[in-house]
Amino acid sequence: MPLTCDQLRAFLAREFPQIHQDFIVEDVAPMRARMRLAFGDRHLRPGGTISGPSMFGLADVSLYAAILGSLGPVALAVTTNLNINFIRRPEPADLIGEARLLKLGKRLAVGEVSIFSTVDNDLVAHAVGTYSIPPRETVS
Amino acid sequence: MPLTCDQLRAFLAREFPQIHQDFIVEDVAPMRARMRLAFGDRHLRPGGTISGPSMFGLADVSLYAAILGSLGPVALAVTTNLNINFIRRPEPADLIGEARLLKLGKRLAVGEVSIFSTVDNDLVAHAVGTYSIPPRETVS
Amino acid sequence: MPLTCDQLRAFLAREFPQIHQDFIVEDVAPMRARMRLAFGDRHLRPGGTISGPSMFGLADVSLYAAILGSLGPVALAVTTNLNINFIRRPEPADLIGEARLLKLGKRLAVGEVSIFSTVDNDLVAHAVGTYSIPPRETVS
């Protein structure tokens, strides 16, 4: 049962209060999600750019949202692998993560994310991640 | 000119004030570094575990320290790729990152990091990263 | 100076006689290339599927072709990193590699490849690779 944008927002706010102010749901659809990193001083790094962990976090939450958007909140998917390439150094401003699932199997999901700057729409990073999907409990 | 532990601590405190309280230099030597993530509530995630971005940050700073420990502070190495595998979910406690360089070339450095829990010394994550090393300026 | 399809075919035939019969140039354009793996018994694996090294080879040559298609044959790019996800097991038939460069810098190129089966156009693998581009010689 896929999640709507509003359902995904409510789910993330309830389950991930720690990151709920950093990451904003822009859009979600089966196999896809678009998330925004709301830039703040805590994401800054020397030279006026955005930290690697912040971009990693955006890639991870965007893929996770795409899985939730497809399977519903039952699935507590766990990140098992994430490979990220940093393409250019982003300016200090909001970033957009565009996630697309390449596979949504019973046990594994694989997807890719492109991270764009909102200043100029340039690609600043690209990631591919694998998620383990726990066995669905049979509810009787 | 390699850096000593104290020189590396001073360098990170000066250049990375944002992360200086999260990551502690435990040891550094040519081609190697050991860093500690000082666990705090901001690293927590649902289920009482440590966030992916915190582990990513530890992997990245450990590899960066190994490069600085070998080349000295002149080198402003830039992360170009990081691939991380999450092995088991860590308990909420300090983590140790053990970085070892596999290659330190003129243009690229490649290294691997094992991340251990301080609770039981179990491996919780493993990463491999590539860093671009800018051309050394000829000082006349 | 970009390469045309015919120039790329001639270049690969001359420089890579070992693989020239396995991989066929379908299309090339700046930042993009499409290559075909001409399936043969030597690519088979138990269960009637195609070997991992064959798919790795297709991913690598597709990205390499996209770089040659953009820079011309002067560039002897060297693969430094390749991350491949196997999505589903392909049937024993030709495969298509669609490569797209994400970055073409002075020192590094980064690109992604989707590998499709020609039986049903399903995605069977996805890869991201990094290439080191040697310094261009100044010809006087």
Place this chain on the structure above:
Amino acid sequence: MPLTCDQLRAFLAREFPQIHQDFIVEDVAPMRARMRLAFGDRHLRPGGTISGPSMFGLADVSLYAAILGSLGPVALAVTTNLNINFIRRPEPADLIGEARLLKLGKRLAVGEVSIFSTVDNDLVAHAVGTYSIPPRETVS
């Protein structure tokens, strides 16, 4: 039930006749395996070096052997992800793959491989791979 060297050799010869002459079991133990690429002209690339797909194949078979060495031949593990870094160009001679499992779970195995040249024992490539382990059938 772990496999001995001789059992692993017999298993690979029977199940993988296509690659059986390329890859030689040197040693196997729980969580570890050492395999040799028997160099031949078909592994050559321009400049007198060894092809990327050959090194990919050695990394993959070394990790697969470490899984078989731990679980026995029941397990038909499937490669889901492989990330490989090419460190230096190997000379045309046998290569050794030293594989070590980082995790051997019920559903996933993760391991790393170092590939050495037999000419000078230098590290020429390093890879990390993930394998999906199918559910064990309950035999009644």
